[in-house]
Amino acid sequence: MAPLSADARPTLRPRLRLVVILLLALVTASVMGNRGLLRLYEMRRARTALTREIGELAAANAALAEEVRALRTDPARIEAIAREELGLVKPGELVYEFRATPRPPAPIEAR
Structure with a gap:
């Protein structure tokens, strides 16, 4: 292959630099941009967390619906x-209340 002439060499380097700079900008934008790979990873993690939370809330909702039905x-x-909760009793029932006796305060040791 013949060496490049002195006239062709200077135009090749600026073009190569431009291509490298454009490729770096494209890679940076695809990784770091608003729709980049990092954002995609974050959104997938958030979707997984939200899906798990939806499942938990659906289970809690079903339990509450069953409680409402029972009530x-x-x-x-x-x-x-x-x-x-209300302390109600049926007529004729006896209620025994046990009250705890207050404990004397523990002695304080002098140091």
Whole structure:
């Protein structure tokens, strides 16, 4: 292959530099840009987290729907909540209350 003439050599280097600079800019934009690979990775991680959260919320929603159904239709469940949370009793039942005796304060040791 014949060596490049003195006239052809100077025009080749600036073109090569321009091509290298454009390639570097393209690679940088494809990795770091708004639609780059890093952004794609972040969005996939966020989608996975949101999908997991949706599943958890759907399970919690189903449990709450079952609780609502039980509260509307199950007399035993209604009675249990009335007794536990409201302290209600049936007529004729005896209620025993046990009160804890206050403990004396622990002695403080002098140092």
